[in-house]
Amino acid sequence: MIEGSADVKIVTICIAATLRDDLKACPTASIMLRGLSAENTNLKSILQEKIPKEQERIREFRKKHGSTKVGEVTVDMMYSGMRGIKGLVWETSVLDPDEGIRFRGLSIPECQAQLPKAKGGQEPIPEGLFWLLVTGDVPTDAQAKSLSKEWAQRAELPSHVVTMLNNMPSKLHPMSQFSAAVTALNSESKFVQAYTEGVHKSKYWELPVIAATIYRNSFRDGKGIGAIDENKDWSANYASMLGFEDPQFTELMRLYLTIHSDHEGGNVSAHTSHLEFIWKTLKSGQVVPGYGHAVLRKTDPRYTCQREFALKHLPNDPLFKLVATIYKVVPPILTELGKVKNPWPNVDSHSGVLLQYYGLSEMNYYTVMFGVSRALGCLAQMIWSRALGLPIERPKSLSTEILIKQLGK
Numbered sequence: 001m002i003e004g005s006a007d008v009k010i011v012t013i014c015i016a017a018t019l020r021d022d023l024k025a026c027p028t029a030s031i032m033l034r035g036l037s038a039e040n041t042n043l044k045s046i047l048q049e050k051i052p053k054e055q056e057r058i059r060e061f062r063k064k065h066g067s068t069k070v071g072e073v074t075v076d077m078m079y080s081g082m083r084g085i086k087g088l089v090w091e092t093s094v095l096d097p098d099e100g101i102r103f104r105g106l107s108i109p110e111c112q113a114q115l116p117k118a119k120g121g122q123e124p125i126p127e128g129l130f131w132l133l134v135t136g137d138v139p140t141d142a143q144a145k146s147l148s149k150e151w152a153q154r155a156e157l158p159s160h161v162v163t164m165l166n167n168m169p170s171k172l173h174p175m176s177q178f179s180a181a182v183t184a185l186n187s188e189s190k191f192v193q194a195y196t197e198g199v200h201k202s203k204y205w206e207l208p209v210i211a212a213t214i215y216r217n218s219f220r221d222g223k224g225i226g227a228i229d230e231n232k233d234w235s236a237n238y239a240s241m242l243g244f245e246d247p248q249f250t251e252l253m254r255l256y257l258t259i260h261s262d263h264e265g266g267n268v269s270a271h272t273s274h275l276e277f278i279w280k281t282l283k284s285g286q287v288v289p290g291y292g293h294a295v296l297r298k299t300d301p302r303y304t305c306q307r308e309f310a311l312k313h314l315p316n317d318p319l320f321k322l323v324a325t326i327y328k329v330v331p332p333i334l335t336e337l338g339k340v341k342n343p344w345p346n347v348d349s350h351s352g353v354l355l356q357y358y359g360l361s362e363m364n365y366y367t368v369m370f371g372v373s374r375a376l377g378c379l380a381q382m383i384w385s386r387a388l389g390l391p392i393e394r395p396k397s398l399s400t401e402i403l404i405k406q407l408g409k
């Protein structure tokens with residue numbers, strides 16, 4: 001993370017330098033800048049055109065509305081984790097309380113219909129979603145494919161990260177392994193070099209290799225993860241590195257990695273549901289996992305699209321039937337409780353059952369897969385945060401003491 005305005009300036013300069021370097025390296029880039037179209041598969045040159053325009057648009061907007069009020073903050077909001085406070089700019093996705101997540105304005109069903117699919121596949125591929133998140137445009141098949149190829153070409157891990165992962169005890173939680181490996185990738189960070197060399201890149205393409213290595217080390221006695229195939233898409237490579245060859249599992253990965261990619265900035269996951277314990281759970285003061293939402297007020301569309309996937313591919317699976325029954329039983333109980341604002345299921349009450357069906361049964365690993373997917377959204381937003389020179393968030397905090405002093409007892 002970049003802290004402080006001086007660093008932000010350096011980042012802006014680095015991006016500008018990167019863009020200049022690219023222009024030098026690519027003589028046709030200036031032509032592309034004028035006529036960027038759906039035929040252009042060079043994401044960087046598309047951003048070269050978009051970033052200055054967006055910077056200008058925001059500069060103008062802020063000049064006009066910089067001091068316009070967008071909401072108010074109550075004491076209750078402060079004590080409820082800032083729920084409902086409009087206080088952040090997040091370009092890549094916005095969560096609608098009724099319709100769920102919209103990626104650059106497109107709902108999940110719209111993404112499923114419009115984003116490119118793998119050859120023979122029916123689900124959108126995450127590369128297409130990433131393109132959409134970064135550029136705001138639905139990519140062509142060729143554009144999405146160009147990302148598949150580029151990510152495959154950049155997938156090799158530095159040897160010290162491989163050694164580190166291989167030396168980790170298999171009982172270390174997969175998420176701890178994942179976090180440590182991502183941190184260790186700093187040695188290769190082009191962004192660190194950017195301070196001196198003017199190069200700017202992020203490291204999203206390596207995450208499936210790390211995640212697959214962790215899976216094989218933790219659950220498959222460290223047996224080989226196979227080579228990356230440049231002609232396969234990101235999810236297909238990830239699935240085969242995990243050791244899964246069923247094409248339906250690959251389709252599930254495409255859907256999974258797409259729908260978990262962004263959610264206005266981050267979320268907690270839980271993957272279990274137990275029908276018979278609902279009232280007991282509630283009475284003991286615990287929550288029913290996979291139900292409820294801080295913002296959404298209807299069934300999560302990410303639940304719905306996974307339910308549709310299950311209806312298509314595993315309609316008779318007993319666990320899916322249980323999940324479907326819970327869908328009928330839990331909302332009325334939560335409604336009866338009186339205080340739950342959203343009694344409907346969220347994404348977490350469906351993803352687990354699909355992974356279990358295809359044999360990815362190690363629940364400890366699920367947060368790692370979630371991390372691989374969510375990295376897409378975070379990195380797409382980081383590109384824009386850096387391009388727009390957004391500083392780190394620093395909302396003002398107050399103590400109860402000060403609040404009472406200000407507002408009275």
Ligand SMILES: CC(C)(COP(=O)(O)OP(=O)(O)OC[C@H]1O[C@@H](n2cnc3c(N)ncnc32)[C@H](O)[C@@H]1OP(=O)(O)O)[C@@H](O)C(=O)NCCC(=O)NCCS
Pocket residue numbers: 267268269270282286287288289290291292293294295334339340341342346347348
């Ligand atoms: C997601 C979640 C944290 C949102 O919390 P929130 O914004 O505080 O939700 P609400 O405003 O509806 O909460 C009001 C009350 O209902 C309770 N509630 C909400 N969802 C509930 C659930 N699934 N089971 C039982 N009680 C629940 C809250 O705990 C709160 O109780 P309290 O006033 O006694 O503290 C909450 O719904 C939850 O814990 N769900 C289960 C865990 C889960 O699925 N997490 C993944 C989210 S993607």
